[in-house]
Amino acid sequence: MDQDNAIYVTKPYLPPIEEYVQYLDEIWKNGILTNNGPIHRQLEKALQTRFGWKNTSLFTNGHLALEAALKVMDLKKGGEIITTPYTFVSTVAAIVNQGFEPVFCDIGDNCTIDPNQIEYLITEKTVAILPVHVYGFPCDTERIEKIANDHKLKVLYDAAHAIGVKYKGEDISSYGDISMFSFHATKLFNTIEGGALVFKNAELKSLIDLHKNFGISGQESIELVGMNAKMNEFQAAMGMLLLRYFDFMIKQRKTVYDRYLHNLEGVGSLEVLRKNDDTKYNYAYMPVLFKTGRDRVFSCLEKENIFARKYFSPSISKVESYKRYLRGNSLIKAETAAEQIITLPIYPELTTTQVDIICEIIIDAMYEGGR
Ligand code: T4K
Numbered sequence: 322m323d324q325d326n327a328i329y330v331t332k333p334y335l336p337p338i339e340e341y342v343q344y345l346d347e348i349w350k351n352g353i354l355t356n357n358g359p360i361h362r363q364l365e366k367a368l369q370t371r372f373g374w375k376n377t378s379l380f381t382n383g384h385l386a387l388e389a390a391l392k393v394m395d396l397k398k399g400g401e402i403i404t405t406p407y408t409f410v411s412t413v414a415a416i417v418n419q420g421f422e423p424v425f426c427d428i429g430d431n432c433t434i435d436p437n438q439i440e441y442l443i444t445e446k447t448v449a450i451l452p453v454h455v456y457g458f459p460c461d462t463e464r465i466e467k468i469a470n471d472h473k474l475k476v477l478y479d480a481a482h483a484i485g486v487k488y489k490g491e492d493i494s495s496y497g498d499i500s501m502f503s504f505h506a507t508k509l510f511n512t513i514e515g516g517a518l519v520f521k522n523a524e525l526k527s528l529i530d531l532h533k534n535f536g537i538s539g540q541e542s543i544e545l546v547g548m549n550a551k552m553n554e555f556q557a558a559m560g561m562l563l564l565r566y567f568d569f570m571i572k573q574r575k576t577v578y579d580r581y582l583h584n585l586e587g588v589g590s591l592e593v594l595r596k597n598d599d600t601k602y603n604y605a606y607m608p609v610l611f612k613t614g615r616d617r618v619f620s621c622l623e624k625e626n627i628f629a630r631k632y633f634s635p636s637i638s639k640v641e642s643y644k645r646y647l648r649g650n651s652l653i654k655a656e657t658a659a660e661q662i663i664t665l666p667i668y669p670e671l672t673t674t675q676v677d678i679i680c681e682i683i684i685d686a687m688y689e690g691g692r
Contacts, residue, residue, distance in 0.1 A: 404434070
């Protein structure tokens with residue numbers, strides 16, 4: 322690939338510009354740019370209808386949505402939250418920023434948190450579990466729910482990657498107390514930046530909405546110490562449009578995903594990570610573990626202007642600022658996966674020819690290293 326045709330790990334799908342301009346016209350007419358405007362309200366409803374989401378609140382990004390969730394869950398400050406180190410740093414930063422202690426639990430199948438390890442980490446200070454449906458692969462939600470019920474813990478799912486995923490016939494948001502979805506430009510469904518909380522308890526709706534708007538409940542009333550985390554109308558307009566294209570985007574991604582599987586399955590010393598059974602997947606990422614030679618493959622791709630990523634490397638347990646939270650339990654699976662992972666390019670416009678070229682480079686790089 323020459324530089325002009327470089328391929329990145331993702332490329333946002335953009336709707337026809339004329340369709341966005343129609344929304345711009347509407348925004349210009351309304352004169353409302355943000356603060357729970359009409360398009361924001363439309364998108365909240367449209368997402369609920371499309372995905373069967375229960376109570377929903379939109380945010381300007383996924384990270385602030387996570388922080389807001391931690392604020393409203395009525396958790397004892399300073400408490401411990403069991404989470405995974407195999408995630409984007411946002412997950413753990415949210416825990417620390419909100420005054421809790423992250424406790425890292427190793428991963429199991431599909432790089433999601435290992436329920437077998439969770440119970441060993443529970444102490445009298447544990448207040449919640451924050452698992453991540455990493456790459457859109459559902460966690461073992463049933464085991465996690467049982468542990469949470471047995472120990473009276475809350476469950477907040479980081480579902481940043483999991484929009485549109487169904488597990489055992491249910492939308493992924495139906496598991497846990499609250500789920501956070503990210504609509505960042507790099508996600509399969511984007512609102513430029515953006516995110517949402519979806520939650521079981523309807524009473525939380527007004528509290529969450531207060532928190533994301535400084536705690537303001539009226540012109541002269543401020544009910545609590547809040548934040549500013551509202552989605553604006555330009556973001557919401559992008560979301561309304563991309564909802565029209567959601568099925569198309571998934572279909573295109575599936576074609577790319579299937580081509581990778583066809584080309585890479587059975588190639589020695591690599592493992593294409595797969596969804597668990599009972600999952601209707603969204604093809605959010607194309608994660609591959611290279612048991613040997615990961616960095617050689619990565620740099621061979623880079624030389625050809627193919628910019629894959631090592632999501633999620635390093636394991637957060639290896640990051641200096643977070644090492645103080647280590648408890649001495651083994652995180653070997655997370656740390657090994659972080660050293661072996663490459664997330665390959667996947668997005669609707671990627672062609673099967675491009676996938677074939679990427680796979681050829683990968684296989685050649687592996688042969689060079691003697692496989
Ligand atoms: N929890 C989890 C598990 C998450 O993965 C994330 C975010 C969050 C929480 C927090 O949600 P948000 O607050 O972000 O809504 C990216 C994203 O910024 C981040 O949203 C995402 N996870 C993370 C996995 O990936 P970077 O630093 O890798 O992004 P960047 O700018 O290097 O972009 C990657 C590639 O995408 C670029 O090489 C080119 C392409 N790209 C990127 C942008 C921004 C485009 O083609 N167009 C674009 O507009 O973090």
